[in-house]
Amino acid sequence: MAKGGSLAAKVYFTEASIDEGEQVLSEKARRLFLAGKFGKCFQKGDFTAVKVHVGEEGNTTYIKAPCLKGLVEELQKLKTKPFITDTSTLYTGRRHNAIDHTILATDRGFGVLGLGIPFLAPDGLFGTAETPVRIDGELEKEVSIAADIVRCQSILSVAHFTGHCATCAGATLKTLGMGCASRKGKMRQHSALKPKIKKGKCARCGVCESHCPTGAITRDKLQAHIDQDKCIGCAECVAMCRFDAVEYDWKQESEILQKSVAEHALGVLRGKEGRAVFFNFLVSMTRDCDCFDQAHMPTMVPDIGIVASTDPVAVDRAAIEMVETRGGQKLATLIGNARLDWRFQIEHAVRIGLGRAEYECIEVS
Numbered sequence: 001m002a003k004g005g006s007l008a009a010k011v012y013f014t015e016a017s018i019d020e021g022e023q024v025l026s027e028k029a030r031r032l033f034l035a036g037k038f039g040k041c042f043q044k045g046d047f048t049a050v051k052v053h054v055g056e057e058g059n060t061t062y063i064k065a066p067c068l069k070g071l072v073e074e075l076q077k078l079k080t081k082p083f084i085t086d087t088s089t090l091y092t093g094r095r096h097n098a099i100d101h102t103i104l105a106t107d108r109g110f111g112v113l114g115l116g117i118p119f120l121a122p123d124g125l126f127g128t129a130e131t132p133v134r135i136d137g138e139l140e141k142e143v144s145i146a147a148d149i150v151r152c153q154s155i156l157s158v159a160h161f162t163g164h165c166a167t168c169a170g171a172t173l174k175t176l177g178m179g180c181a182s183r184k185g186k187m188r189q190h191s192a193l194k195p196k197i198k199k200g201k202c203a204r205c206g207v208c209e210s211h212c213p214t215g216a217i218t219r220d221k222l223q224a225h226i227d228q229d230k231c232i233g234c235a236e237c238v239a240m241c242r243f244d245a246v247e248y249d250w251k252q253e254s255e256i257l258q259k260s261v262a263e264h265a266l267g268v269l270r271g272k273e274g275r276a277v278f279f280n281f282l283v284s285m286t287r288d289c290d291c292f293d294q295a296h297m298p299t300m301v302p303d304i305g306i307v308a309s310t311d312p313v314a315v316d317r318a319a320i321e322m323v324e325t326r327g328g329q330k331l332a333t334l335i336g337n338a339r340l341d342w343r344f345q346i347e348h349a350v351r352i353g354l355g356r357a358e359y360e361c362i363e364v365s
């Protein structure tokens with residue numbers, strides 16, 4: 001486990017399991033918030049984005065709304081104006097536009113009736129309300145971020161730790177970089193991916209075709225085909241194919257995607273230095289992310305707990321190392337694709353000044 005001296009970021013940790021129930025998880029998250037003295041990041045009157053993933057329709061392993069209750073109450077005590085938020089997806093599902101997304105979120109308790117605060121889409125009805133943010137990245141000098149994420153004064157990010165078919169780890173960096181980008185920002189990040197169908201592997205099941213948001217996939221008598229001019233690199237086909245028939249350049253393309261995610265996260269936090277806190281819930285950890293519309297997906301490791309920090313890089317590194325320790329294998333192996341490597345996003349995030357890789361883990365009982 002990475003440990004550092006005076007330059008190490010503080011990462012607060014408490015053991016937790018989904019079996020303890022939502023109320024206990026809520027109180028444990030609150031305890032971390034208080035132990036870390038995270039209240040100092042929020043000021044009276046702040047419009048505070050509570051960034052979550054409400055889970056695609058059909059998904060049952062996302063972090064449930066009642067688990068956020070304690071955190072929301074702490075923000076209310078500080079007299080901020082918190083709102084639950086998430087952006088529209090590129091793929092066509094129940095989170096593709098603000099209307100369907102808001103109804104799904106509200107049905108699942110992420111709204112006034114469940115948490116006492118509204119669910120608001122920060123990128124407008126169609127995911128196009130955005131603000132360009134200047135950054136000094138290696139890939140990007142300007143990134144497209146959801147307009148109300150840029151306008152709000154502070155952020156409390158609550159990520160569910162999962163594996164991911166293209167970025168290896170899905171946690172805080174991905175929640176910020178991809179999850180707070182506008183539609184254009186998401187397309188920019190995904191543009192590195194150019195999937196192809198492997199000869200002789202395709203079973204012609206049509207699942208990828210039905211999930212492709214741009215109609216880039218067709219099938220002939222032998223196999224599926226991808227029209228590269230229509231493909232936006234969203235990776236839905238990679239994630240959905242259960243025949244290992246969709247491939248891309250796992251090293252080079254995943255590396256660029258992960259770096260772009262980190263640079264968009266940098267844009268999200270620009271101007272919010274010291275005004276953001278990051279939680280990773282390490283429970284119900286599936287090898288695929290909560291965008292999957294499947295119920296009761298198998299978990300890759302037993303539940304571990306919750307980690308929280310004011311450093312978005314350290315909180316992810318700590319989470320990944322805890323998962324690998326618990327699973328006894330590299331994360332890429334745990335999610336079933338040993339070619340992936342999460343280090344690209346962590347190392348790049350450190351290089352561009354997003355946070356620190358060295359951390360000190362402080363256990364909270």
Ligand code: SF4
Nearest residue numbers: 202203205206208241
């Ligand atoms: S999901 Fe996979 S097996 Fe099914 S049609 Fe697409 S590439 Fe072929």
Ligand code: SF4
Nearest residue numbers: 212231232234235237
């Ligand atoms: S072909 Fe695959 S990566 Fe390209 S847009 Fe369709 S689902 Fe997304």
